[in-house]
Amino acid sequence: MVDGVKIDGICEDNHHDNPERCEVCQLTKSKRQISRRTTGTPYGKYGRIHFDLVQIDPGYNGDRWMTHFYLEGVRLHAAYTHEKKNGCQDAVGQFVAPAKKQWNLPIRAFRYDNERSAGRTVEDFLSNEGFIIEHSVVGTPEQNGFAERSGGVVITVARTLIDDAGLRKNLWPEAVRAAVWIINRSPTKLPDGRWIVPYQEAFLNEPQQPVNLANLRIFGCRAYVRKQGIPNAAKMEPRAEIGYLVGYEASNIWRVSFPRRGAVRSVRDVVFDENVFFNARELEEEPVSDILESTPWAIGDEDTDQGTTEISQDIPQPVGNTADSQGTEPQSLAKPSKEKTATSQPAEPQQMISPSSTPSVQPVQASEPHTAPPDHDSQDQLAKQLQRELSADDEEAEEGILAAFTTGLNGSNTHTRTHRDELPREPQNWREMMNHPFNEGFLAAAGLEVKTIERKGTFEVIQRPNDRSIQVLPLKWVFNYKFDSDGYLVKLKARICVRGDLQKLFTASYPRCPYGPPVLALVVAFDLDTHQFDAVNAFLNSTLDETVIREMPEGFRQSGYCWKLLRALYGLRKSPRLWQREASNVLTKLGLTVVQEDLCLFASDGIIVYFYVDDIIIVNHPSQRQRAAEIREQLNMTWELRDMGEAAWFLGIRIVRDLKQVALWLCQNSYISSTASRYHITTHRRFDTPLAPATLKPYAGQATKEQIHEYQEKVGSTQYATTITRPDAAKATSTLAQFLTNPGPENLEVINRVISYLYHTFPRSHLLAAPIR
Template identity: 25%
Template sequence: RLFITRKTASIHGIASCKRHRDPNAIQRVAREGLAKGISIKKCDIFQTCECCVEGKIARKPFPPITERQTTRVLDLVHTDICGPMNTVTSGGSRYFLTMIDDFSRYTTVYFLKRKSEAAEVIEEYVTMVHNRFGRNPIVIRSDQGGEYKSKRLGQFYRAKGIVPQFTAGYSPQQNGVAERKNRTLVEMARCMLIDAKLGYRFWAEAINAAVYLQNISSSRSIEKTPFELWYGKQPDYSNLHIFGCSAIVHVPAEKRSKLDPKGKKLIFVGYADNHKAFRFVDPTSNKITLSRDAKFIEMEDFEHAAINRSKKTNPQIVEYEFDDDFPFDDDSDFDDDVGDRLESEEEDSTDETLIEEELTDTDSSMCDSTNEDDGDDGHTLERAAEELTVRRSSRSTKGVPPQRFRETTGMVRIFLNERILITQEYCEPRTFEEAMSCPDRDLWKRAMEEEIKSLHENATWEIASLPKDRKAVGSKWVFKRKMDGDGKIVQYKARLVAKGFSQVYGADYDEVFAPVAKQTTFRTLLSIAARRKLIVKHVDVKSAYLYGDLAETIYMKQPTGFEIGSKNDVCLLKKSLYGLKQAGRVWNQTITEVLRSLGFHSSEADPCLFVKNKRDRWSFILLYVDDMLVACSEDREYEDIENTLKRHFKITTLGDVRNYLGIRIERGQNGEYLLDQASYIRRIAKRFGQEDARPSRIPMDPGYPKIQQKEEKPMPRNDDFQSLVGALLYVAVNTRPDIAISASILGRKVSNPCQADWTEAKRTLRYLNSTADLKLKLGEDGQLEAYVDADWAGDHQDRKSNSGFIFHLGGPISWSARKQQCVTLSSTEAEYVALAEACRELLWLQKLMKDVGEKTTGPIVIREDNQSCLAMLPAEGGCRRTKHIDTRYNFIRDLVNNNVIQVQYCPSERMIADALTKPLSKVKLVTCRKKLGLQSLQLEEE
């Protein structure tokens, strides 16, 4: 490729910037003066572009069918939808929709999650063109897809005086302009990705850039460029750059320290809404940056390289069709014949079909202020939290560089199952093809080979022909870089999973529930281990799900890249496999049987805690899917357990526990355990652009809950907010009770956040980043005790109260900060509700204490700071209470009378649960934080 000087360049250099447009079309632009900023030198080199051949090869064209008859813009608009794509984008889109003006051939593109969104974006398009031209389209031509014949769209057409024109059934030729346009855009995007050697996850950025380039290019069917016919002025080529080239992007002074580099190397992926800004992606984080200040590094020796290539034998071109392994679906949604028949009428063809893939793309610019940076998200784990989808479409409308494709900010994972993705800093491949195009392809290949070897050794399946009356479930590769507590990559893992979503209930599976260990159980186990001087080892079962025998007959497609036999051959599963709906349950039953054979029994409080007591020598095994913590008195006991596990499974012994579920674990001088998530906190701070932001000494502004009363305009997109809140929740439930109420309050806004919510979420993150070294200390001496508090009517919108409690056993083992389910009429009633919630947790904890052999003497002390609440407990009736409060009152009194609990008064200034009910000022927070069990030797309190 050639560095474009903006003055004179060879046809090959311009073609590279134009991303594989036909050289004849480019020459015509220069020859007839259809654009500014372009001059082409003569070049005697005949060069075949292998990327174009690879990306555009198609069948021979048929004769053109019709001639264009419109005489002005908006007389006729063609529209068509392309999709669904093989991979869903990070914003959830599976389709793109084009709107093509017949007269100018100017194209607007929208990205959709569902076809049903077509009506919404067509309405948006009509509004946009009416604002520009003062009139609506006369005719909109489409196929007979249900999305175009909806009741909503029909009513809209009638209201706007638009005539819908539908093609005859099974006659895509009648909508050939749109069919051909979609194919052309897909072809260009494919060629751009191949040539730039970018992962397929950037397909939507490539489509976006292709639309822009199409709009500023000439074709044989029109005399001027679409841009000029639409805007009345010539396009300017001087701002064109090679898609996928490197660029040094200026970092504003506000976002760097004095010694930091002034520029950062990013990858150019398109154009923003105006000529003054470009779109860049950081390949390490997938964060999109908008900036006008950049130095492009395009290959200046393009012509020299072209001459060298021309000396070689021109490669023989063999016509072929892409097979199913190529991630673009070539015949997914448009007709080859139609496109080829229009080839003499339309702009030059380029063939494409889209692949979909996760791209973490944000709107944030390096030119924004630090506190306004958006970030990306992207979460995917075997046991990751549930995804919250966000409905949105994106469009490319103007001939000036579009800032569309808001395929926004990573797949949103809100924390539900006490687990969220830990490896946000790295971009995991989403498909086999992308893994093979990564720089570390050899490591991924080795990981896949190890997985296949493991599957064969376990006799997971046998190859069989698929019966005619059965359907095979799909299979997919899932890739993951495994990291230690410091965020360093320690292993490349490739897992073959079944696409369990296609299983049929009653035929392919029945019961699916499988438990996982509670975080409270995890902290309790470490506390007891520290107090009893037990050793705690970490064991990982390799390919755990493969050890369970399947009761059902399930057929699965062979893994990509490792197919054998004929096309009809599939895998008849004999063992359980990741992805199957029943896989977790089958594995849990298998490991439970093995542990019972060792003399362990599952805890009544938590079925994932296995306990063994032999002559007062206690051993424990905590199971979180395939991760095990083994706690016992002596090395000999552990070796016996390890050897028995090795007889049944392939295990990895990780030694003393140092990292569990993304939590770093250290052991203090006195045997206590110190837990932190500093590495994870710094990664999410970097992901959301807050790593160098001004520190915050409080996680939330104490006045923020009152701001929620005000009507504020919702954020235009909330997936960034959801992703950040999910990350905050993960930290809050594991190691940081000091942000529990902040995460709880923010979590109530995930469906409709406003700018004030986003500001507070980033404040919480800045607080975490500045206090990342705080450690949760477990295992000191002390009896089980609790602190309970409530913030009456703390939610200023519905006036429900906030409850907070924390249980200590020589360190915090359980805490909660949540909104109450009912509205209370007084602070006393609010305290009763909070006290009842704490008592329910206490009853569960007592079961756990009994299971692990931890004796409690006398009633459990619960500290409460409401005098009226305490004064009413001994009273016998005489008080008017609503039913829901009365039941809680009697529940608590019953526990007091049975000597289960003893409620004691605690002055408000010493009530540490106060930090779990409302945002506190800095002085109060620091006092409560120490009593909550958080400490750091490095952190200096200010």
């Protein structure tokens, strides 16, 4: 140190006088250190993308999340909505592909927070595509300010659109996309003072080229949409239906919501009235006029899903019918069996309700039974349907032909009906059901379900046990739509089930691959007769062999009370085994012998009885018709059965038979269509083959639990179809099954390709034929 020199500005090394050195101060007064410096654009105005994940209440289509992208240089937005949180992984792929190949944006970097749902999958994908990845520090959303603030702008505009139009808040997925469309075409001022239009700046080749706003209409205004496929005979049917504008797709394509059906569709032929907007009272004045006015909803016992749309013309034209063909009518209109014992309690008629009924959660009073309409669904009409493979690119022709065919099935019924593709997602629990557009129908169905199982002596109401060692587990509600043979809504179903995740495991009582198709092959080869029954609430015929105590179901609970189950409920792990034991005892007493390779298959001299859960098929040689009739009568006296006539549907498989050609077709078009809809793959591109030539390789990274679960579900869904009726894709599902434990992004893309291939070729069917005798 130099003597006599004083240096100012240096604090004494004393932590008591310097708060920066005070440990107590640092521990108790820590603050955010936010930088006010601008981020800058080191990658150019098109170079960096910010994206973020936003959670929102469930939408009309089940979506709960929005993945938002923001191109900071030109203030361009893009948004994708999805049901599951890990759907952001697909959203990134859906954004990157067109950004590189269609829009030719020179993107160099992606910036996002450490969102766990994105995980390694998104990071690996972006790295493989050559992008620079920038992360914000955990817990510092300020460092991801562009994404946070721009996402807030999109949400604010979407909320404003819905509120101003008076539409339901669950339409937010459509409002978000409309908000992005509007913001991208609205002028915005840059920090340097220039005004730009983001869409014009990003996509148009010439900056001065104006943006086309010819399709811009006021969000939420009334839309008169031209109806498609009105039958020629329906001269007095209105030519348009009322909806409300919720989105913009192209210069002459709009997204329109139909509140009375809870559906949103893309339409072209539409006239707008920008002075009229949605009023919730419309639903009260004329409720759901488009849903089965002449074939009202029914609520009642177990049904087999008979939804389908079309079958391939590759199948030859059948020309013969069975002698006693009964056809397939909606099960909600099926006549109850007349053969009952004198001591059995007569089944109450199914309650028919319209969407405008006001149900109560109290037990529902059954109305008078409706007379079933004349049977128009003959085998000859089914055979004609097989010849109609419709062009995937001609939507008007497709809807017209299907509507004409439906008119033939329903005779004079010319009312518009609701197809499965237009319905909102089924409610997953009681709370969702109460907020569902069809909550009144489901409430009535729930009331009838409780009344039905009470009539069958399924439970006993007891006081809640005081012994804490006795576990009282909850029940759950399962709500389903039921459809006719063409996929149109005919019935709402509510069922009380036991939660399977809270039970001990039992060995399955049913074979994994049902023996139904081999039995049907024998039917064709030996010209056998078939007759099908549906066991109403099959499991309730089984008596429990142990004490089972459960909570009362939601909506019907009483304080201090619970249910002691006396009979097997659906969802109870022991129910299939108990029902199999009950059915085996009855069939054995009738002189039938079980086939050891399949405990659900019984045989006698010239007679085969095959049952799978509640589906029962009786097959007999023509020489044994009298004996088969006696067995049917005995079964009908023992259980409550619904007579389905000649076998036309079994385990979701449609059966079409031609006696003259000695042929039978097995079709799973309805199952494939519903599977594609479930996974939102109906709009994916069409593929000519289920697999690409490239060889699949094991994934080097680690898939998340959500990805593994999704992949396993999709592979399992496709295997059921490819095992029975679609061997052309069997090799593909077998190959993909090798990656069940750790699927990668490529595997997920390929399984989506397989489902898309099956969906776009779902008219194809499996032919069983014998030499013409």
